[in-house]
Amino acid sequence: MKSFIGYMSALILISLPPIGCGNSTSETSTPEIAQTESTQIRELKILAHDSFDISDDVIQEFEDTYNAKITIFKSGDAGEMINRAILEKGNPSTDILYGIDNTYLTRALKEEIFQPYVSPMMSNIPNHLILDDTFHVTPVNYGYVNINYDKDYLKNNQLELPTSLEELTQPQWKGKLVVENPATSSPGLAFLIATVSYFGEDDDYNYLDFWGSLRMNDVLVKDGWSDAYYTDFTMYGGDRPLVVSYATSPAAEVFFSDGKYIEPPTGNILIDHATFLQIEGIGILNGTSVADLAEKFVDYTLGKRFQEDIPSRMFVYPVNPEASIPDFFKFAQVPTLPAVVTHTTIDEKRDEWIDAWTKIVLR
Amino acid sequence: MLGPKSYYDNPNTTVKRDFSIIQPLKSVASVRLLIVIPILFFCLFFIYPLISILYHSLDANSFEVSNPFIVLLNDSYYLGRIWFTFWQASVSTILSIIIGMPIAYFFAKYNFFGKTILKSIISLPFILPTVVVAMGFVVILGPKGIINSILISLFDLNESPLKISNTLTIIFLAHAFYNYAIIVRIVSALWENLDKSMSESAKILGASRLKTFYHITLPLLMPAIVSSAILAFTFSFTSFGVVLILGGSKFATLEVAIYELTTKLFRLELAGALSIIQIIFTFVFLLLYARLQASSSVPLSLKPSETSVKQKLGLWDKLFFICIIPYILIVLSPIVALVWRTISSILSYQFTQITNLFYPERESYFYLSPVTIIWNSVKLAIPAVLIAIIIGTLVSYFLSRSKKRGFSLADAVFMLPIGVSAVTLGFGFLITFNTYPIDLRGSWMMLVLAHSLIAYPFVIRSVLPVLRGINPELRESAKLLGASSANTFRLVDLPILSPALIVGTTFAFAISIGEFGASILLVSPELTTIPVAIFQFMGLPGSTNLDKALIMSTVLMSVVTIGFVMIERFRSKSSGAF
Numbered sequence: 001m002k003s004f005i006g007y008m009s010a011l012i013l014i015s016l017p018p019i020g021c022g023n024s025t026s027e028t029s030t031p032e033i034a035q036t037e038s039t040q041i042r043e044l045k046i047l048a049h050d051s052f053d054i055s056d057d058v059i060q061e062f063e064d065t066y067n068a069k070i071t072i073f074k075s076g077d078a079g080e081m082i083n084r085a086i087l088e089k090g091n092p093s094t095d096i097l098y099g100i101d102n103t104y105l106t107r108a109l110k111e112e113i114f115q116p117y118v119s120p121m122m123s124n125i126p127n128h129l130i131l132d133d134t135f136h137v138t139p140v141n142y143g144y145v146n147i148n149y150d151k152d153y154l155k156n157n158q159l160e161l162p163t164s165l166e167e168l169t170q171p172q173w174k175g176k177l178v179v180e181n182p183a184t185s186s187p188g189l190a191f192l193i194a195t196v197s198y199f200g201e202d203d204d205y206n207y208l209d210f211w212g213s214l215r216m217n218d219v220l221v222k223d224g225w226s227d228a229y230y231t232d233f234t235m236y237g238g239d240r241p242l243v244v245s246y247a248t249s250p251a252a253e254v255f256f257s258d259g260k261y262i263e264p265p266t267g268n269i270l271i272d273h274a275t276f277l278q279i280e281g282i283g284i285l286n287g288t289s290v291a292d293l294a295e296k297f298v299d300y301t302l303g304k305r306f307q308e309d310i311p312s313r314m315f316v317y318p319v320n321p322e323a324s325i326p327d328f329f330k331f332a333q334v335p336t337l338p339a340v341v342t343h344t345t346i347d348e349k350r351d352e353w354i355d356a357w358t359k360i361v362l363r
Numbered sequence: 364m365l366g367p368k369s370y371y372d373n374p375n376t377t378v379k380r381d382f383s384i385i386q387p388l389k390s391v392a393s394v395r396l397l398i399v400i401p402i403l404f405f406c407l408f409f410i411y412p413l414i415s416i417l418y419h420s421l422d423a424n425s426f427e428v429s430n431p432f433i434v435l436l437n438d439s440y441y442l443g444r445i446w447f448t449f450w451q452a453s454v455s456t457i458l459s460i461i462i463g464m465p466i467a468y469f470f471a472k473y474n475f476f477g478k479t480i481l482k483s484i485i486s487l488p489f490i491l492p493t494v495v496v497a498m499g500f501v502v503i504l505g506p507k508g509i510i511n512s513i514l515i516s517l518f519d520l521n522e523s524p525l526k527i528s529n530t531l532t533i534i535f536l537a538h539a540f541y542n543y544a545i546i547v548r549i550v551s552a553l554w555e556n557l558d559k560s561m562s563e564s565a566k567i568l569g570a571s572r573l574k575t576f577y578h579i580t581l582p583l584l585m586p587a588i589v590s591s592a593i594l595a596f597t598f599s600f601t602s603f604g605v606v607l608i609l610g611g612s613k614f615a616t617l618e619v620a621i622y623e624l625t626t627k628l629f630r631l632e633l634a635g636a637l638s639i640i641q642i643i644f645t646f647v648f649l650l651l652y653a654r655l656q657a658s659s660s661v662p663l664s665l666k667p668s669e670t671s672v673k674q675k676l677g678l679w680d681k682l683f684f685i686c687i688i689p690y691i692l693i694v695l696s697p698i699v700a701l702v703w704r705t706i707s708s709i710l711s712y713q714f715t716q717i718t719n720l721f722y723p724e725r726e727s728y729f730y731l732s733p734v735t736i737i738w739n740s741v742k743l744a745i746p747a748v749l750i751a752i753i754i755g756t757l758v759s760y761f762l763s764r765s766k767k768r769g770f771s772l773a774d775a776v777f778m779l780p781i782g783v784s785a786v787t788l789g790f791g792f793l794i795t796f797n798t799y800p801i802d803l804r805g806s807w808m809m810l811v812l813a814h815s816l817i818a819y820p821f822v823i824r825s826v827l828p829v830l831r832g833i834n835p836e837l838r839e840s841a842k843l844l845g846a847s848s849a850n851t852f853r854l855v856d857l858p859i860l861s862p863a864l865i866v867g868t869t870f871a872f873a874i875s876i877g878e879f880g881a882s883i884l885l886v887s888p889e890l891t892t893i894p895v896a897i898f899q900f901m902g903l904p905g906s907t908n909l910d911k912a913l914i915m916s917t918v919l920m921s922v923v924t925i926g927f928v929m930i931e932r933f934r935s936k937s938s939g940a941f
Binding site: 050076080083086087088107184358363 | 887
């Protein structure tokens, strides 16, 4: 019995500090720095999707300039991240959300999880890239979602590049395509919307028929882009030579090859109306306690330093036209006729499209 | 008078020698009131979220979207999910019984060196966290798993021949792996105490072994088989981690559907309606189980286990012995595979790289150090365990007073949290404790409460049997000698209970550390637990991430195993198999 009391007291003693911690901020919360101007290091927490990446020194520069400490939480794919933010609405555990794009935008706006902010840097941004005219979300980067293909694989298997989306439902492409789930992945949703635009919803052969045929043609669905690209794409040991990705990804392959590739080993399938212009943005979460710092960060992401770091980290284009684009981006192609779908349409129909797609493809 | 007045007034104190009725406590009103604490806890943190789920699922947008229950019951997909959950649980249970029975026989009939250790080892899968089990199966049967690697190198193949990940087979296997131990423990406990004289008479009268088994042994074992089957069925029915990781989107059970509706499709009202349906089912299962358990602890003419163990080993016996050992090893292979793969991964790193995994040299902004994650889990587990112990013990005291029908119903009700899926609980917390009057958003308390809710039933199951077995004469003697209630508790109950309490504590700790279903919905970016982190690492590409997942799985498994060893040491025989 004595041993039991000892056991229990030990447990109680150990548990007291955690209980005392209460609603804790991170363990590494910084000590106050006594200075003449009483500046403290303030924490800025950023919620991002798994594909977010930026150079450490770019972050470091912001931290030094504004006496801040930045923590970035990667929490899954864009869709899940936004759903979680909605569940935390009004009392968010982070301050900024990075990675809300034009496909998921209205879902977040309806739930009012952001607070508006018009950054002075916005005057630089071209009109067609302003994804939210209420300025709850500020655009930061954009890219074109399309289908990438593995050049070697196609050559070795004598496969001709498809010139229309319908070709993907034909026997020679059986089991060769991997796509992302539009419920969770923003490129996945972007591609779905492109197919809606391409095939239409009411015609004889509409987008659902297309997806039904794709399912019968053994299309693979993955939750996220990095999963699909780095696990199932033949470039990385998978068995699918076609993957829904960005028109800039072939350029990224050259960049990462350290000189091994002079030309991209992968290519873009640029079929008219079958690509989608995706604009990604950043929003300040409603309920944050460091709104002013967050605003400074939004300004910073639109500044040259951050914008110029984006292409080599996330392989999409910076929105700021003054930011110079790295050399290897010459391999990135810009589709001439991406799909055009209005905001209001996306807003009205998004959930319906996702539901219908899920029924046809996953069940 | 030498004792409290009630001792003489109460007509029951003189009559029975039934160890299951504890009278003296009845006389002290303040002790009875202690049950109020668990009832409050239960209502506030279990009933209230459930009601909230019901409310949300009936209330949402009733003009635009029709009643979620109607939507669900009309949707063939969700009906299909319900049906699928049922029949995969049935198949898993049957598989568990098939796998478990030979091993139960083995433990009932044979005595050998290392028997207790082996018995502990084979029970390990049950207490392992679901992510660890899923990880083990991926390591051994996955496309890049051990068996495939062996087959590829043996037969010089181009691609993995064994493609069973993301199929039903692997789910059944994983469930059977999880639950066979339930069958083994409960059935062998009864089997080894069966009176041999009946089967011996049958043999003398000329019945073959098979006939004896079928007509004599099997009917006698039925209560144990049925009650362990119900438990195995309930656990397979509410299985989440295994189905999520190994099954993918195609094989969604109710749990996985609720999870997807919450995090991906964001249809909270449908998630709520599904949760209600699931709760109704599991309540029925648990009621059945509680009834069976209460009635089966009335002793049959049980003999001590030594008498049913074989004395002489014939040829068949030796053969069986030789076969059962590799059989057991195969059954345990996922655990072994996990440890093996982790060790070989670690060995392939240079030492600096390993420390880098845990303590990054360069400060990276995206890095959530495994050490922080492990410490998070421990920080959460300790208060959760404390709460679970207090609640569980109080409820056990209440339940130990009688075995009547009302009490067995109360038993099932208090046990509900383990039957209700963890995902449902997490979902309930998510939508309930985010506004007035209880706003726990961003607080680690949500996780602590969820964990303690899931863990306290196991404390009940450890403490209650021992409590029921306390000889009331001990308490009566203490009272006669003038001890107060508090002293009686301290000097009589506590020493007897302390092994059971240690078992309960370690059970609760293991559950909290390994909890996945509720945690995955309740973690915040800063406060991640080990199982959720493993899941996240598994979802990211690249071998470094997989290695992090492997290492954390092994750490988790080791912690749980150590706890488990302690449970086995302190568990008393009279506490029964479960």
